[in-house]
Amino acid sequence: VKDLEAAMRSAMNQAIDELNNHNAKSTTGGGSIQTLRLLSSPLEYSSILDPVFPQSQNGNSTLFHSFPMMDHRGPKQQARTLAGNRNMIRLFLLLEQHVWSRGVLPAERRRGKPYDYVLIVRDDTLWLNDLDLNAILATNPHADAYVLSCNARLPPLLPAELNDHGILIQRSKAHILGHYVTSLVHANLTRCHRKVFPHDPRRGCNSEMILKYILQHFNVTVQLVPQSLLPFQRAAVVVQQSKTGQERREYCYHKFCQSHEAPLQLPKEIQKCQDLSFD
DSSP: OHHHHHHHHHHHHHHHHHHHHHTTTOSSOOOOOOOOOOOSSOOOOOGGGTTTOOOOTTOSHHHHHHSSOOBOSSHHHHHHHHHHHHHHHHHHHHIIIIIIIIIIHHHHHHHTSOOSEEEEEOTTEEEOSOOOHHHHHHTOTTOSEEEEOOTTOSSOOOTTOOOOSEEEEEHHHHHHHHTHHHHHHHSOHHHHHHHHOTTOTTBOOOHHHHHHHHHHHTTOOEEEEOTTTSOEEEEEEEEEEOTTSOEEEEEEEEEOOOOSSSOOOOOTTOEEGGGOOOO
16 A cells, blocks of 8 residues: 555646646746655544444444434435545544644644645645635734635525535644544534524534534634635546447536625536536
C-alpha cells in the first residue's frame, strides 16, 4: 500500500508541476501533494466515539441511528439518517485520524511553524477558477472562518444551516474541524436538536445545522462569501455509453451551490447531474 501511495503521490505532483509550468504567468502560485492515504476499508469506529456510544458486540447500528444527525419521523427518514450518519462518521474519522493527525500536523512540524489558514473541502470538489486568498480575507479581516453563502441554492438554506461543502479557517481555530468527530462528541448535539426543533422530539439537526452549531459552540466567527471567491462545485463523473458501444465521460454538478452576489461563472458544457439526458 505504501508503494502505491508513493507512486500515486509522485504522479499527482508531476501533473501539478506540468499545470504550473503551463500556467507560468499565473500569480496565484502552485502547490504539492504532501500526504496521500489509501485505506483497505472505510473507518467506521474509533475510541473517540466511546463517550457517546461504547462499542458493543452488536456493532454500530445504534450509534448511527441517532448520531450525529437524528430524524425519527418514520422508516424512510430513519434509513436515510442511518446511511448519512455512517457516511459522515467515515468522512470525518478519516479527516481526523489520517489527514489531520498524520498529514497536517507532521507537515507543520517539518516546516517548523504552523500554517496561517487551513482550507477543508470534500474529495468531489471540482475547482473552476483560481483561489484568491487575499480577496477572501478582505471580505472580513476579523473573521475566523469563511464559508460559501450558497444563498441562490434551491431549495434555499434554512436559517439554522450553514453550507458544509468547504471552509477556509484560521489555523488557531482549525483544530475544531481537524478533530471534528471529537468536537461532535463533546459539543452535546442534543442541544442542537432541541434548539432547532423544540416542539418535535423526533427530529434533530442535519449536517449543515450541526456545522453551524459546532462553530457557534466554539466561538468561531464566520463570514459568508460569494461562490466566485471559493470557485468550486461538488461534481461527479458520469459515463454514458451509446448504442454503438462508445463511452463518453463528463462532469456534472451533483451538489450545486451558487450565490446571488458575485456568482461563479460556470462552464456551459457542465450541467447539473439531474439535468443530464441519456441517449
